[in-house]
Amino acid sequence: MTPITCGIVLAPRRLVAVVLGPGGEARRAIRAALTDDARCGLVQYLVAVGGEIVLTERLVRADRIARQALLVGVPVWAAPDALVAAITIAAAITGPPRIAAALARLPGVPLLRAQLRSVDSAAPEPRQVPLL
Numbered sequence: 238m239t240p241i242t243c244g245i246v247l248a249p250r251r252l253v254a255v256v257l258g259p260g261g262e263a264r265r266a267i268r269a270a271l272t273d274d275a276r277c278g279l280v281q282y283l284v285a286v287g288g289e290i291v292l293t294e295r296l297v298r299a300d301r302i303a304r305q306a307l308l309v310g311v312p313v314w315a316a317p318d319a320l321v322a323a324i325t326i327a328a329a330i331t332g333p334p335r336i337a338a339a340l341a342r343l344p345g346v347p348l349l350r351a352q353l354r355s356v357d358s359a360a361p362e363p364r365q366v367p368l369l
Contacts, residue, residue: 315355
């Protein structure tokens with residue numbers, strides 16, 4: 238059985254998250270403001286339901302939601318931007334809620350799950366530049 242997953246995308250002026258149940262059914266779409274309180278509330282909800290987060294690589298680098306989730310023990314997966322773009326274009330998926338739902342479904346497909354990268358809490362801050 239697939240765990241509860243949540244795909245999160247950045248929309249204009251908010252984060253859009255879609256939570257999928259263990260059977261792959263969409264439980265709910267959540268719109269969260271771009272504030273630390275809203276991010277914290279979203280992460281706490283995922284802690285309560287025992288979910289995993291799937292983000293694009295770009296969102297992992299650009300937003301603090303992944304770091305907040307890792308701090309409380311929520312597993313975070315990063316999907317390559319090129320993979321997400323290819324899937325959304327090929328399937329004609331438009332709109333942040335549908336893209337978030339597509340992200341949430343990636344771990345349930347073994348071939349696509351292999352393309353995801355587990356985000357490590359020991360990874361450097363996204364704003365740090367490696368010197369070597």
